[in-house]
Amino acid sequence: MERFAGLLDSLLLTPSRNGKLELIASYLRETPDPDRGWALAALTGAIDFPVIKASTVRGLMADRVDPVLWSLSRDFVGDTAETASLLWPEPQAARNEPPPTLGEVVTILSRATRASAPIVLSSLLDQFDTAGRYALIKFATGALRIGISARLAKVAFAQAFGVPVDDVEEYWHGQQPPYSDLFAWAIGTAPAPRTDQLPLFRPFMLAHPLEDLTIDLTDYVAEWKWDGIRVQIVNVGGDTRVYSRGGDEISISFPEIAGALNIPAVLDGELLVRGTVQGGEAGGAASFNALQQRLGRKAVSKAMLNEAPAFVRLYDLLILDGEDLRELPWSERRRRLEGLMPQLDPERFDLSQIIAVKDMDALGEIRAVARDSAIEGVMLKHRQSPYVAGRRAGLWYKWKREPLLIDCVLMYAQRGSGKRSSFYSDFTFGCWNGDPDAGAELLPVGKAYFGFTDEELRFLDRHVRQHTVAKYGPVRETDRSLVFEVAFDSVHISKRHKSGVAMRFPRIHRIRQDKPAHEAERLETLRALIT
Amino acid sequence: MAGCFTWIKADPMGIRIVPADAWIDPSRPVERALITHGHADHARGGHGTPLATAQTLAIMAVRYGVARGTQVAEYHDPIAIGGGVTATFLPAGHVLGSAQILLEHAGERVIITGDYKRSPDPTCAPFAVTPCDLFITEATFGLPVFRHPPIRDEITKLLAARAANQDRCVLVGAYALGKAQRLIAELRAAGWNEPIYLHGAMETMCRLYETLGIDLGDLRPVAGVPKAALAGAIVICPPSALNDRWSRRLPDPLTAMASGWMRVRQRVRQRGVELPLVISDHADWEELTSTICEVNPAEIWVTHGREEALLRWCELNQRKARALALTGYEDEDE
Numbered sequence: 016m017e018r019f020a021g022l023l024d025s026l027l028l029t030p031s032r033n034g035k036l037e038l039i040a041s042y043l044r045e046t047p048d049p050d051r052g053w054a055l056a057a058l059t060g061a062i063d064f065p066v067i068k069a070s071t072v073r074g075l076m077a078d079r080v081d082p083v084l085w086s087l088s089r090d091f092v093g094d095t096a097e098t099a100s101l102l103w104p105e106p107q108a109a110r111n112e113p114p115p116t117l118g119e120v121v122t123i124l125s126r127a128t129r130a131s132a133p134i135v136l137s138s139l140l141d142q143f144d145t146a147g148r149y150a151l152i153k154f155a156t157g158a159l160r161i162g163i164s165a166r167l168a169k170v171a172f173a174q175a176f177g178v179p180v181d182d183v184e185e186y187w188h189g190q191q192p193p194y195s196d197l198f199a200w201a202i203g204t205a206p207a208p209r210t211d212q213l214p215l216f217r218p219f220m221l222a223h224p225l226e227d228l229t230i231d232l233t234d235y236v237a238e239w240k241w242d243g244i245r246v247q248i249v250n251v252g253g254d255t256r257v258y259s260r261g262g263d264e265i266s267i268s269f270p271e272i273a274g275a276l277n278i279p280a281v282l283d284g285e286l287l288v289r290g291t292v293q294g295g296e297a298g299g300a301a302s303f304n305a306l307q308q309r310l311g312r313k314a315v316s317k318a319m320l321n322e323a324p325a326f327v328r329l330y331d332l333l334i335l336d337g338e339d340l341r342e343l344p345w346s347e348r349r350r351r352l353e354g355l356m357p358q359l360d361p362e363r364f365d366l367s368q369i370i371a372v373k374d375m376d377a378l379g380e381i382r383a384v385a386r387d388s389a390i391e392g393v394m395l396k397h398r399q400s401p402y403v404a405g406r407r408a409g410l411w412y413k414w415k416r417e418p419l420l421i422d423c424v425l426m427y428a429q430r431g432s433g434k435r436s437s438f439y440s441d442f443t444f445g446c447w448n449g450d451p452d453a454g455a456e457l458l459p460v461g462k463a464y465f466g467f468t469d470e471e472l473r474f475l476d477r478h479v480r481q482h483t484v485a486k487y488g489p490v491r492e493t494d495r496s497l498v499f500e501v502a503f504d505s506v507h508i509s510k511r512h513k514s515g516v517a518m519r520f521p522r523i524h525r526i527r528q529d530k531p532a533h534e535a536e537r538l539e540t541l542r543a544l545i546t
Numbered sequence: 547m548a549g550c551f552t553w554i555k556a557d558p559m560g561i562r563i564v565p566a567d568a569w570i571d572p573s574r575p576v577e578r579a580l581i582t583h584g585h586a587d588h589a590r591g592g593h594g595t596p597l598a599t600a601q602t603l604a605i606m607a608v609r610y611g612v613a614r615g616t617q618v619a620e621y622h623d624p625i626a627i628g629g630g631v632t633a634t635f636l637p638a639g640h641v642l643g644s645a646q647i648l649l650e651h652a653g654e655r656v657i658i659t660g661d662y663k664r665s666p667d668p669t670c671a672p673f674a675v676t677p678c679d680l681f682i683t684e685a686t687f688g689l690p691v692f693r694h695p696p697i698r699d700e701i702t703k704l705l706a707a708r709a710a711n712q713d714r715c716v717l718v719g720a721y722a723l724g725k726a727q728r729l730i731a732e733l734r735a736a737g738w739n740e741p742i743y744l745h746g747a748m749e750t751m752c753r754l755y756e757t758l759g760i761d762l763g764d765l766r767p768v769a770g771v772p773k774a775a776l777a778g779a780i781v782i783c784p785p786s787a788l789n790d791r792w793s794r795r796l797p798d799p800l801t802a803m804a805s806g807w808m809r810v811r812q813r814v815r816q817r818g819v820e821l822p823l824v825i826s827d828h829a830d831w832e833e834l835t836s837t838i839c840e841v842n843p844a845e846i847w848v849t850h851g852r853e854e855a856l857l858r859w860c861e862l863n864q865r866k867a868r869a870l871a872l873t874g875y876e877d878e879d880e
Binding site (some may be wrong): 028093437 | 689691693813816822838855859862
């Protein structure tokens with residue numbers, strides 16, 4: 016545990032990606048099994064002790080620290096695990112025995128029940144110093160939040176043992192912590208794990224944003240970027256599963272999709288709900304908002320299946336009848352996918368059409384219409400591209416539609432978490448519900464915590480501190496003096512907000528110090544943009 | 547009579563002693579100022595007749611030039627400052643020359659702590675616990691998460707990091723007045739007798755400390771020393787220079803920061819340092835609260851810092867307290 020705690024602290028203080036990779040890699044090389052496997056599980060977010068939650072930690076602290084002092088401390092530190100580790104009373108008696116190892120901690124925690132969890136956790140906390148307590152809480156609650164992505168941890172694993180990262184990604188989804196088979200393969204003491212007989216998730220191929228590149232359309236095909244969620248449908252040995260972007264299984268929320276594929280294949284596509292918003296009548300898909308109503312449900316009612324039936328618009332074919340097609344060029348995979356379509360249920364699967372267009376200018380014009388058709392933008396895929404995990408330069412690009420812009424007024428600010436724990440960096444802004452010069456009010460329309468540079472963040476933090484009119488715990492209400500130009504992708508009806516609207520993906524586009532607050536937009540402007 | 551304190555006013559620019567028409571640590575120039583210690587946010591230039599300890603006046607003279615008239619306060623020596631008010635300067639343990647100020651008027655005893663600490667410091671006199679009716683305290687580290695470890699542990703960490711990186715130098719960011727000299731004195735006490743190298747901005751204060759009788763050993767300016775000669779050395783600079791272009795003259799510096807804020811990981815990250823050293827010249831939570839218990843005043847006022855938490859502690863412990871909204875005290879580089 017001491018080594019794991021040391022790794023977490025070093026990772027936090029090492030800003031460079033290469034530095035982080037080297038720290039993780041050397042930890043994985045030098046730490047014995049099963050500890051390194053558990054650490055890897057923690058870094059990739061694969062660990063979970065369901066009976067130990069953040070609320071278990073808060074409960075333990077509530078017995079030991081005054082609630083007001085706790086919340087002031089938590090607010091300052093910006094991290095629950097760290098606050099608890101700092102405030103935990105040091106045991107009176109000196110520790111005689113060495114503290115448990117990570118593997119021993121796993122054994123102890125996995126035996127805990129809902130009832131025993133607080134006692135189990137508190138007796139563990141008594142055995143560690145501050146850094147150990149921090150690592151223990153992070154580990155036990157399964158939320159590291161230290162800026163390490165699962166991908167980075169896998170790259171570090173590959174680097175540690177000199178194996179290809181694509182292989183690590185490929186085998187990963189068939190493995191369970193502490194990954195003994197994976198380590199054995201990487202070290203060379205066991206063969207590669209088999210994956211072809213299991214309904215496993217295969218890492219998605221992703222696209223780079225197009226930015227300022229110009230693309231020759233003789234090499235690339237253009238396709239709509241539909242506004243749903245990317246899914247993978249896997250059928251192996253009669254078992255069908257639906258996976259979302261991160262490899263989470265969502266079959267249970269979409270039984271009509273899972274039940275519709277009975278051919279041994281792995282398909283890549285966009286999950287959508289039937290409707291007439293995206294691309295109009297012919298497009299056949301509802302807005303993202305309609306799909307959102309169906310996400311994350313454990314049980315799906317008949318009514319819901321009737322009202323918001325889902326289907327998948329197919330982009331790609333990865334595996335068919337046990338044959339892995341991923342090495343083939345896109346054009347060949349596309350040909351096979353088109354050949355497969357007649358065998359698929361047309362109610363649940365259709366094919367994402369290629370946009371016939373001769374050059375980028377023409378595509379630009381088509382993309383400009385994407386807004387009216389409520390489509391996210393266009394994709395550009397190299398005709399020769401194999402299907403590879405992650406983002407690769409030169410293969411796939413996404414060219415999103417231009418964002419919408421609106422001027423809003425800063426109303427509230429909250430201190431951020433993590434690296435921004437001392438900065439006011441979460442901003443709530445509003446629009447006028449009428450003529451501000453005739454006594455109209457501001458109503459909150461959205462919240463954003465990015466889009467600004469570090470320098471702008473310092474300015475905003477100072478502005479908030481100097482223009483505070485009220486404080487509510489960690490939140491400050493500011494005077495209505497600062498205008499933001501907010502960029503957002505779309506706006507939807509919302510019952511949760513007093514303004515009746517909710518923005519999708521809002522970010523601070525510009526700070527308009529030049530603009531007086533009463534010239535910010537009115538709510539009616541925003542309502543007119545609802546999709 | 548105790549419990550009124552109407553002759554002491556908390557104004558945003560400082561604490562005013564009404565009958566004497568004098569201020570304590572005012573943020574703007576005034577005719578009559580009592581100065582607790584030499585840090586720039588407490589001791590500003592331009593006052594008519596500052597009253598402070600000889601060391602504090604010496605520090606101010608270095609920074610602002612000599613004032614028109616000055617008055618020296620000896621520790622424990624009561625001084626009549628007019629209007630029937632007596633002021634006694636008492637050691638605060640914060641930096642060389644730092645003082646708490648005991649004010650007596652109309653049968654009431656008021657102490658203004660200025661900044662203070664209770665942990666030992668070889669470069670200044672220790673905090674003198676003194677009974678009073680009103681205790682006006684700082685609260686820079688007024689949150690229970692702040693526990694400053696023994697300085698010896700942090701010095702050990704620093705020396706271990708140096709020993710493990712012989713081809714680099716350890717660059718420590720430390721406040722130029724007080725923190726830097728304490729760090730040097732503790733390094734000497736731990737047996738580090740090699741030259742310690744200084745950023746130009748640290749030199750004046752270190753020389754002044756030496757003039758005032760604090761031995762700091764072999765100190766050398768970084769300027770002019772070849773890069774290679776600094777491998778394995780300890781270099782001290784102001785916190786602002788840690789990630790400045792200036793540090794490019796050093797051999798792959800391992801950056802460290804000596805500050806009470808280093809207790810909190812995200813503060814360490816914001817500073818971008820590799821080696822956090824939890825070394826503070828302020829009282830930690832335990833010291834703030836136990837000092838209040840020892841002094842046992844009838845009432846507590848909190849000048850600056852994380853006053854909400856200290857007020858809450860007072861409430862939980864049935865102590866009468868209030869916060870003063872004093873501005874202009876900065877403690878980020880502490």
